[in-house]
Amino acid sequence: MPKRVKPTGEENEQESVPCKQAKEELPNTLSVLNFDSPRSFFESLIAPIKVETFFQEFWEQKPLLIQRDDPSLAAYYQSLFSLSDLRSLCSQGLYYGRDVNVCRCIGGKKKVLNKDGKAQFLQLRKDFDQKRATIQFHQPQRFKDELWRIQEKLECYFGSLVGSNVYMTPAGSQGLPPHYDDVEVFILQLEGRKRWRLYSPTVPLAREYSVEPEERIGTPTHDFLLKPGDLLYFPRGTIHQAETPSGLAHSIHLTISTYQNNSWGDYLLDSISGLVFDIAKEDVALRTGMPRRMLMNVETPADVTRKLSGFLRTLADQLEGRKELLSSDMKKDFVMHRLPPFCVGSGAESMNPGGKLPRLNSIVRLQFKDHIVLTVGPDQNQSDEAQQKMVYIYHSLKNERQTHMMGKEVETEIYGLRFPLSYVDALKQIWCGSPVRVKDLKLGTDEEKENLAVSLWTECLVQVL
Structure with a gap:
């Protein structure tokens, strides 16, 4: 009999059978994006850019700005999150650090203005108005149904986790200094206008934050002013900053990010142990003992390196033609x-x-x-x-x-x-x-x-x- 799994530490897309939905008043603007399937959703998100063009010319390579003068799309973006949403969510119990951060870029440095414990909307609004601070709200898809709907489709499409943050920034202010992220980033401008500055050189396909971005900043290569309904994509490792121009209303943008720890290197680390486990059952050489005291050596001897190289070539040969790899984690x-x-x-x-x-x-x-x-x-x-x-x-x-x-x-x-x-x-x-x-x-x-x-x-x- 099959047993339930106990808790432990590009196929063809198939449209999932939808859940029965509770009756709820949803905006009429929902039709501006196509939720029929993961692919149709992504196509509508980056329209009029074609999916093939996006992955051939932009994905992991260079930024893309999509500006659209579509009032219905702008209204839909504005419905995704607003300051009034933050007010109602604070009444449900939000905490500094876990759910919200309050910060401002001063003199090229990030200054965190968080209080302790529960976040109260009146205090957040006071810091927003008087200290010109940015309010960063973590993972709004936990509370906003339409963001759940969007990110669930994107997780199906990319086969990778998809996170998000909302940034609410007053006019004439900037929340974060120039920095880069280890994720692929999509920016949706929800309210107001925000100026984005992207720099060169990038940190190619960034994985860690081991080098301070300030040390790598050259000259700006792109300067974009986003309005509601616009979408900006840039690859991981792109050094960037964003500010709300003076003289305008506050701005709100949503960052949607994916492909963290989703590289070939990650997959090799995940699958190589299973491959060795399988092949060692058939290859006696992999089961023979290592040289005595090898683990006590400060440096790896040359003959050991040659032996390991030979084993790796054996693994590569055995890998060809295999249909199943044991995935560890x-x-x-x-x-x-x-x-x-x-x-x-x-x-x-x-x-x-x-x-x-x-x-x-x-x-x-x-x-x-x-x-x-x-x-x-x-x-x-x-x-x-x-x-x-x-x-x-x-x-x-x-x-x-x-x-x-x-x-x-x-x-x-x-x-x-x-x-x-x-x-x-x-x-x-x-x-x-x-x-x-x-x-x-x-x-x-x-x-x-x-x-x-x-x-x-x-x-x-x-x-x-």
Whole structure:
């Protein structure tokens, strides 16, 4: 019998079956972006730029400014967050540091003006008006349904976590000094106007903040003035600063960021241990002992380096043609910490199976494919060396939106199922997305076929047609 996974530390896109939504008055401007699928949403977000053009010419390469004189789009952006939203959220309990930061750039340095404990709107507004401070609000998608809707689609599209921050800045003020980030950044201008200055050289595909940006700043290469409805993209490592010009109203912009720790290097670190685990079972050379006292050497001897180089070449040769790599943490980390499917006014408790229980003659189809990962790994319940492989299915259907992108110190749980490796072909039948009759699943017995369908249905991963 399959078992539930206990909590632990470019496929074809398939439109997820939407959740039942509570009745709610939503802005008429919602039609300006296309939420039919992750791809259609991203296409509408960067229109009129074509998706292919964006990834060929701009992604990880250079900034892109998209200016659009579209009143409906500007009104939609303005509906995403405002100072009145901050007022109502403060009444729900926001805290300095965790939820909001108050800061201002003075003399080229960031000055943090946070108080202790709960944030009160009147104090925030006082610092905003009198000290000309910027209010930074962390991860507004935890509270604003439409931002949840946007970022959930982007997480499906990029296959990576997507975070956001709102910056509210008074006229004639600047919140942060020139700096760079280790994420790909999309800026949506919500209210007012903001001047963005981008510098050269960049810190190519930045990963760490090991070099002070001030030491690398050259001359500005781009100077953009954004108005509501405009979108600015720049790659990670781009040194930038933003200010609200004097003589204008305050400005509000939203940063949406993605692709943190999502590089080839990260994937190698994640998968290489599983590859070594697999190949060492077949290659005796990888199981022979290291030279005596090697771990006590200050420097690595040349013959050891040559030996390791040979092992790496063996791994590279063995890697060719493999269809499955054992993923250690990246898949689980993504699924565990991402947003659940968008359901207005609903939480994880709304994810309950509905409709008929699947039987042998039932036809089932995968749903929420963009929120599920399937991976093969060693049996986590076995402690001996002869671990058997299992098929793991992890999903984000029951994740808590309120903890999204709030740090790994927040207690989270991973949801899913595990099956014997013999179930993998049947699962791949379902994963293709086409309807399949339960009795046609590639399993040995009718009992196994029905148990598989019921297990997936119980987790809301398939629907009965």
